[in-house]
Amino acid sequence: xxxxxxxxxxPPPTGSGEPFSSVPTRRTFIATSAAVGGAVVAGxxxxxxxxxxxxAGASPSSRVSLTVNGTRRTVTVDNRTSLLDLLREHxxxxxxxxxxxxxxxxxxxxxxxxxxxxxxxxxxxxLEGTEVTTIEGLADGGExxxxxxxxxxxxxxxxxxCTPGQIVSGVGCVQEGHTGSPEEIRExxxxxICRCGCYVKIVRAVEQTAGRK
Ligand code: FES
Ligand code: FES
Numbered sequence: 074x075x076x077x078x079x080x081x082x083x084p085p086p087t088g089s090g091e092p093f094s095s096v097p098t099r100r101t102f103i104a105t106s107a108a109v110g111g112a113v114v115a116g117x118x119x120x121x122x123x124x125x126x127x128x129a130g131a132s133p134s135s136r137v138s139l140t141v142n143g144t145r146r147t148v149t150v151d152n153r154t155s156l157l158d159l160l161r162e163h164x165x166x167x168x169x170x171x172x173x174x175x176x177x178x179x180x181x182x183x184x185x186x187x188x189x190x191x192x193x194x195x196x197x198x199x200l201e202g203t204e205v206t207t208i209e210g211l212a213d214g215g216e217x218x219x220x221x222x223x224x225x226x227x228x229x230x231x232x233x234x235c236t237p238g239q240i241v242s243g244v245g246c247v248q249e250g251h252t253g254s255p256e257e258i259r260e261x262x263x264x265x266i267c268r269c270g271c272y273v274k275i276v277r278a279v280e281q282t283a284g285r286k
Contacts, residue, residue: 132151132152132153133151133152134149134150134151135152135198136148136149137150137159137197137198137200137201138201138202139200139201139202139203139204139205140203140204140205141160141205141206141207142206142209142210143210146164148163148164150197150198152196153196154196154197155195155196156183156185156196156197156200156205157169157174157181157192157193157195159197160183160192160205166207168207168208168209168237169181169182169183169207169208169237169238170235170238172235174193175194176191176193176194177266178235178265179235179242179264179265179266180235180237180238180266181193181238182237182239182245182264183205183206183241184205184207184245185200185203185204185205186203186204187204187206187248188245189241189245189246206241207237208237208238219282220243220244220278220279223277223279223281223282224236226278227275227277227278228274229274229275229277229278230267230269230271230275231269232268234268235265235267235269239262239265239267242264243275243278243279244282246261246262246279247282247283249261252280252283255280258276258280258283259276262276262279
């Protein structure tokens with residue numbers, strides 16, 4: 074299943090080159106994320122709610138341990154917390170942006186176990202033991218990731234709001250090998266929206282990183 078939760082099956086929009094198996098589709102996420110009785114369905118898996126919590130009407134929480142940009146992090150979060158909010162609100166990693174918070178823009182794209190996902194649609198409690206890479210984790214010390222440098226070289230941004238998601242998605246696109254032509258890159262980057270319309274230069278930056286330019 075797609076990391077990214079596309080409504081349609083056609084080439085995975087952003088965030089989804091290869092499927093990240095434990096992440097629900099947008100359709101199943103919406104259908105199953107409601108609390109039912111003493112349990113909440115999170116991405117298809119039921120999480121039992123403590124009786125005290127349900128009786129008192131308190132929000133149930135869970136502890137989740139995951140590796141973010143190479144550092145092991147353990148956080149207790151409300152079960153409804155998205156990966157995006159975990160990163161931004163709990164870990165202070167604000168590079169991943171909240172554009173639509175609904176899986177439509179790609180601004181929140183991160184890598185989970187190497188696969189592109191929309192962090193806004195991914196429940197944090199589903200990510201126990203996973204490795205997450207955000208825009209903050211791409212540079213190697215003071216040296217930019219080749220795609221970060223390529224965005225500068227190709228002048229591939231204006232306001233920059235979509236840029237972290239574009240770059241992380243582009244890294245996934247290159248790793249997946251979907252860089253055979255500008256058309257292929259556009260297709261596999263199609264889940265990342267740029268309101269400034271920098272698409273031509275974004276494709277050039279991905280091409281540069283893939284060694285096609
Ligand atoms: S797709 Fe996640 S914020 Fe838009
Ligand atoms: S650079 Fe402004 S939205 Fe993409």
